[in-house]
Amino acid sequence: MAQIVHKYTLLILLSVLIMHSLFTSVHSRKFQEKKPCKRFTLYFHDILFNGTNLANATAATAVNRTQLGNYKHGMLVVFDDPMTKQNNLLTPPVARAQGFYFYDTKDAYNAWFAYTLIFNSTEHKGTLNIMGADLMGEEMRDLSVVGGTGDFFMTRGIATFRTDGQPDAFYFRVKMDIKLYECY
Known part of the structure; x- marks a missing residue:
């Protein structure tokens, strides 16, 4: 035993x-840092409706800001923005960005984004889903690519934001460097 x-x-x-x-x-x-399986740069153009620009606006406030702080806290914006390969708004769009962002802090300009890039061109067909915090005070900020369809089926990666232009309160342009690490 x-x-x-x-x-x-x-x-x-x-x-x-x-x-x-x-x-x-x-x-x-x-x-070991992986190299991206796909990488490209796009420009996100957001033109907020200001009451007089109905023909050109691509985004509108769905919920107004709260009285907490001076940084638009609580404001929700819904958008259908053109995505271009160059930073010129008048260049032909290669995709549309459809989704929303809301300002989520009361002591700084920060927003949280959730949107889908919709591609329908000879180069790409399908969608990319992107979401995450846009810490606007930082020069560069990363949002997560959390999936996709078509040419981007089940992809994962990072979309690095860099503000490329903001001439007034109703228009901004963001340069997006998209790096995909899971491509099927």
Whole structure:
């Protein structure tokens, strides 16, 4: 009986040591940055409706700001914005960005975005879904690419934002460097 207990104890101890060595070897590997499987740059043009620009507006306030702070806290904007390859608004769009953003802090200009890039051109067909915090005080900020369809089926990656122009309170342009790391 004692011999059976020693065998089982030895077997359990050996199993624990093997599991420990497998676990530490898997998790002790150095992080290796992957290269993107697709990468491209687009410009996001947002023209907020101001009461007089109905023909040109691509975005509208759906919920007005609250009285908490001076940074548009609580304001919700819904948009259908053109995406171009150059930073000129008059260049032909290669996609549409459809979604919303809302200002989510009361002590700084920060927004949270959720939108879909809709491609329907000879170069790309399908969608990319992007969401995340736009910390506007930072020069560059990353939002997550959380999926897609068509040419971008189930893709994952990063959309790096950089404000490229804001001539007034009703128009802004963002340069988006999109890097996809999972492409099927």
